[in-house]
Amino acid sequence: ESVGVGEAGGSPVLDGYRHMYSGKVRDLYVPIGDDGVEADDRLLLVASNRLSAYDWMMSPEIPDKGEVLTRLSLWWFDQLADLVPNHVVSTDVPDAVAGRAVVVRRLEMLKVEAIARAYLTGGGLEEYERGGSVSGVVLPEGLVDGSRLPSPVFTPTTKAPVGEHDLPMAPDEVEAELGADVAAEVSRLTRAILARGNEIAGERGILIADTKVEFGVAPDGSGGLVLADEVLTPDSSRFWPAELWEPGHPQPSFDKQFVREWLTSAESGWSRSSGEAPPELPAHVVEQTRAKYVEAYERLTGETF
Ligand SMILES: N#Cc1c(N)ncnc1-c1cnn(Cc2cccc(F)c2)c1
Numbered sequence: 001e002s003v004g005v006g007e008a009g010g011s012p013v014l015d016g017y018r019h020m021y022s023g024k025v026r027d028l029y030v031p032i033g034d035d036g037v038e039a040d041d042r043l044l045l046v047a048s049n050r051l052s053a054y055d056w057m058m059s060p061e062i063p064d065k066g067e068v069l070t071r072l073s074l075w076w077f078d079q080l081a082d083l084v085p086n087h088v089v090s091t092d093v094p095d096a097v098a099g100r101a102v103v104v105r106r107l108e109m110l111k112v113e114a115i116a117r118a119y120l121t122g123g124g125l126e127e128y129e130r131g132g133s134v135s136g137v138v139l140p141e142g143l144v145d146g147s148r149l150p151s152p153v154f155t156p157t158t159k160a161p162v163g164e165h166d167l168p169m170a171p172d173e174v175e176a177e178l179g180a181d182v183a184a185e186v187s188r189l190t191r192a193i194l195a196r197g198n199e200i201a202g203e204r205g206i207l208i209a210d211t212k213v214e215f216g217v218a219p220d221g222s223g224g225l226v227l228a229d230e231v232l233t234p235d236s237s238r239f240w241p242a243e244l245w246e247p248g249h250p251q252p253s254f255d256k257q258f259v260r261e262w263l264t265s266a267e268s269g270w271s272r273s274s275g276e277a278p279p280e281l282p283a284h285v286v287e288q289t290r291a292k293y294v295e296a297y298e299r300l301t302g303e304t305f
Helices: 065-079 122-131 171-178 180-202 257-263 283-301
Strands: 017-022 026-031 042-047 088-090 101-105 114-119 148-154 206-217 226-228 237-241
Touching: 042 065, 065 101, 065 180, 065 283, 114 180, 148 180, 171 180, 180 206, 206 283, 257 283
Parallel strands: none
Antiparallel strands: 017 026, 026 042, 042 101, 088 101, 114 148, 114 206, 206 226, 206 237
8 A cells, every 4th residue: 555645635634643654545543541542452444435446536535435435344354353353442433434444452463464356356357367377276277358267366566665666575575574374374365355355245136256354363463364454355356346247347446436437527527647636526526436336335234324
């Protein structure tokens, strides 16, 4: 995640917390006790209403996006609790970020972006087209953009420094970083999380093409892997509407399609290749995008937002 510096809707100042780090769309804070001492076992993970598309920060923000995705991620943590423990401690958070922030256990984070793919697209497709495999896993011949894979494939990357791109990791690199046992468990869990996600989402008309999860371990080394960060949200995963799935070309995004289509339409006056920042999104695109996040939440959880 690159540091979002001074972008619209920056990080709020929160009484009782020190701002620690800003990602593109989320912010991390450290709780400060009444004695002025920073907590060493807790963090506050805040989801903003910022939207990133085409590697640009959109403006204006999407109202309620942070709350919708936080509530969706909390719901997924519950759905996955039989598979893996998680870092969630509490939703007792400052009013300024009510509904879109979570108090979490501070962990020692693994230095691997744990990505799994159930459908082939993006960087995974490009790697497959070069050599018939992805992350060391040989795939069937004849796969195209959007092809469903026989079973989810683990395609880990590095956690690149700010402003650089994450790089694919070969299996031996993951083992060198994590050790063979932890590497195998991270692969197994990441693929199981995506498989479970697609079992549930598929019944509700959403395909999760791929997802990135993050694992940590307790700083004292006790216990095993803990699922951290966010899980199976449209920010950490590619969400596709199931009824439009058609292998052979890029699939429409469940949540970002309105933004993409407006930005690439003549109406926006923007060209992706210009290298210039995109224009402000019109109100109707903001509202339609908000509605897609709410729709994903309501379809998946069965709850009304
Ligand atoms: N989750 C979690 C977590 C944890 N439970 N313990 C220790 N560190 C992290 C942690 C560190 N970076 N990130 C990514 C991240 C998340 C949210 C906002 C950001 F800006 C950046 C996660």
